[in-house]
Structure formats: structure tokens, C-alpha cells
Amino acid sequence: MRTRLASPMLLVAVLVAAPLLALDLPELAAVLKATDIDPLVEKVIGSLERDTTDAATYRQAKTRVEHAAYTLALYAEAVARADGSVSWKQNARAIRDLAIELAKATNQTKARQLLEKIKQGLAGASLGQNGAEKSWEDVAPLLHVMKEVNLVNRSLRRYVRRERYFKRYHDRLEAAAVAMTLLSYIAAHDNSPAKEAKDVPNPEAKYDDYSVQFFNLSRETLQAVRANDFKQAAAKVKAMQKVCSSCHEDFRPDIEI
Ligand code: HEC
Structure with a gap:
């Protein structure tokens, strides 16, 4: 016996409600x-x-x-x-x-x-048993991810302010861009703040969209730094600031950044 197919409307609803993120983020x-x-x-x-x-x-x-x-x-x-x-x-x-x-x-x-x-x-000494994989949320609360995002963001902004700094502090800038790539990747796994949003239509999809933009811009910043492209790195860091502000405006207007 064939099972009845879900109605097209229901299918659309399921697709929209599905977590976009897990699909969009690479390993x-x-x-x-x-x-x-x-x-x-x-x-x-x-x-x-x-x-x-x-x-x-x-x-x-x-x-x-x-x-x-x-x-x-x-x-x-x-x-x-x-x-x-x-x-x-x-x-x-x-x-x-x-x-x-x-x-x-x-x-x-x-x-x-x-x-x-x-x-x-x-240093390599054996610590005995090594645990299993944990979800990012089980390793640290989002608040601590964001705290570090904020600290790293200051370094990023400082080192792309002038081409001279970009060259002189290239190693530090690269480390900051690696950190931001990782932190934005981790932050993108948790869209629970969207659940508390008021007055934002379709909040989870919007939150996920900001998260993905944040991650992509962090990654592109790292690529630009590694390619020694000052102009591109500065442009990406600037664009990133807009994503920080937009996400905060919609979801955490109480936090000043
Ligand atoms: C996708 C949405 C989103 C993006 C993008 C985002 N944030 Fe946040 N941010 C949050 C949320 C949600 C919290 C509150 C976390 C909590 O309280 O658990 C937060 C918290 C913070 C905090 C407060 C931390 C504390 O010590 O209390 C700061 C500062 C901050 N973000 C800075 C930034 C900066 C800088 C960027 C960009 C480089 C950024 N955020 C990008 C959603 C976002």
C-alpha cells in the first residue's frame, strides 16, 4: 500500500522550518x-x-x-x-x-x-581517557563565544586600519582571523536566541542568515589576509561590523557593541 504524499503546502512548510544551518555549514x-x-x-x-x-x-x-x-x-x-x-x-x-x-x-x-x-x-603526557565529541553548546555557553568574538573583533579592526599595521602585524592579524572564523562557525550552531525575539518575522531563518553571513565574512577575511590583500581584508572586516550590528539590533538590542 502506498502512503499518501504530504500536501505540497505541508512540504513547503517543512522545508522552510528545517534548520538551514546544519546543511549550509561545512565540517x-x-x-x-x-x-x-x-x-x-x-x-x-x-x-x-x-x-x-x-x-x-x-x-x-x-x-x-x-x-x-x-x-x-x-x-x-x-x-x-x-x-x-x-x-x-x-x-x-x-x-x-x-x-x-x-x-x-x-x-x-x-x-x-x-x-x-x-x-x-x-606537552604530550598521557591524560588517560579521552572523551567523546561534544556539541559546541555543551562545551561553552554562547555568551563566552560572543565575549571572545568581541575581543578578537577589536584586534581585527585595529590591524586593518592602516596598510602599515596590516604588514607589520600580519601574524597577529592572521591569528585573529583564524579565531574569528572558528568563533563565528561555533556561534552559527546555536540559534536559540532567535526563540526569544519579539517583533522579528521568521526569526530563526533571519538569525541563521546573519550567522552564515558572519561566518562567510570571517572566512573571507582570513583568505584575504593570507593572500596579503589589504584592501579586501579591510572591506571584509568592515562588512562584518554591519552584520554584528544588524543581528544585535534584531535580537539583542540591549547589548551595545
Ligand atoms: C547572529 C547574531 C549575532 C552576530 C552576527 C553577532 N552577535 Fe554578538 N551576540 C549575539 C547574541 C544572541 C548575544 C547574547 C548571547 C548570550 O547572552 O547568551 C551576543 C552577545 C554579544 C556581546 C555581549 C557579551 C558579554 O560579555 O555580555 C558582545 C560584546 C557581542 N555580542 C559582540 C559582537 C560582535 C563584535 C560581533 C561581530 C564581530 C557580534 N557580536 C556578532 C548575537 C550575535
Whole structure:
């Protein structure tokens, strides 16, 4: 017996409601290499080391430690998913889970212990069991992804302001463009903020569209930087600012950027 086909109208409704995003986004392995992400990890470790030096410093820097640890957890999951290898890839998911624990730590002794263990894992020591893949939302809240987006955005803007800076700080700019490519990719997986939107018609599709634009512009910025094309890089960063503002205007007008 043949099942009845759904009516064309219903089919259209299903197509429109389907999550566009999962279909539109490539696998991370096709976007970045593990070796692209490795230098970002070094930088985060440096900041965590400074902020966990002693109890007094830690108390003052606790919010920054939490944020840096979540960022590290995201980078570690990214290394596990990306193509190519770095010396600690076999530990990436164990490091991710230690970093999540570090983000939630409440005292300096514990925080330092976790950081030391993470450093051993980065140096190649066996950390025992490596966990399974986690969704990005389970690694870190979107708020921390966006916090880092905001920090990286400042670097991007600074280094494309003049051709002289573009040349002088090319390595830093490339690292920032890699970070933005990864962060926009991660952010695009979570369109839950669209659910709270008022007065925006078809909010999820609109949110996803901003997310995809943000990701594409980040990626094109990275390509332009790697091609040493100052004008193109500056144009892409400028266009990106419009997407930040538009998405915020529609979905988070309370957040000033
Ligand atoms: C697709 C939509 C979208 C795009 C594009 C976007 N944001 Fe956001 N942003 C959000 C949402 C939603 C939040 C709130 C996250 C939360 O509270 O969980 C947020 C939060 C923030 C925050 C607040 C973080 C904090 O510490 O409270 C800042 C700052 C920010 N975004 C800056 C930016 C910048 C800069 C860009 C572009 C480079 C950008 N955003 C692009 C949706 C977006």
C-alpha cells in the first residue's frame, strides 16, 4: 500500500522550518587545520598562567579565568575536530574537559592544579581517557563565544586600519582571523536566541542568515589576509561590523557593541 504524499503546502512548510544551518555549514575539518588553532591555545595558556599565579591575583581575575578556560575548551574541541595534527591532538578532548572544570573552579589551588594538568597534556603526557565529541553548546555557553568574538573583533579592526599595521602585524592579524572564523562557525550552531525575539518575522531563518553571513565574512577575511590583500581584508572586516550590528539590533538590542 502506498502512503499518501504530504500536501505540497505541508512540504513547503517543512522545508522552510528545517534548520538551514546544519546543511549550509561545512565540517570544521574543511574550514581550519589543527595547526591553525594551536597558536591560539598557546596564547590562552599564557593568560591563564598569569591569572592563576597566586590566590590574590586569581581572586581579582576570576571572571577572566572563567572566560579564558571556556575559550580553551572550545579550541581543544576544535583541534579534535579539525584536520591535520598537533602533538597533543590525542589529548584534545581530555584537555577540553579539564578546561571546562577550570572554568567552573572556585579557588586558586584547584584552578592551578587543573592548569598544570592541562599543560602536561599539551606537552604530550598521557591524560588517560579521552572523551567523546561534544556539541559546541555543551562545551561553552554562547555568551563566552560572543565575549571572545568581541575581543578578537577589536584586534581585527585595529590591524586593518592602516596598510602599515596590516604588514607589520600580519601574524597577529592572521591569528585573529583564524579565531574569528572558528568563533563565528561555533556561534552559527546555536540559534536559540532567535526563540526569544519579539517583533522579528521568521526569526530563526533571519538569525541563521546573519550567522552564515558572519561566518562567510570571517572566512573571507582570513583568505584575504593570507593572500596579503589589504584592501579586501579591510572591506571584509568592515562588512562584518554591519552584520554584528544588524543581528544585535534584531535580537539583542540591549547589548551595545
Ligand atoms: C547572529 C547574531 C549575532 C552576530 C552576527 C553577532 N552577535 Fe554578538 N551576540 C549575539 C547574541 C544572541 C548575544 C547574547 C548571547 C548570550 O547572552 O547568551 C551576543 C552577545 C554579544 C556581546 C555581549 C557579551 C558579554 O560579555 O555580555 C558582545 C560584546 C557581542 N555580542 C559582540 C559582537 C560582535 C563584535 C560581533 C561581530 C564581530 C557580534 N557580536 C556578532 C548575537 C550575535
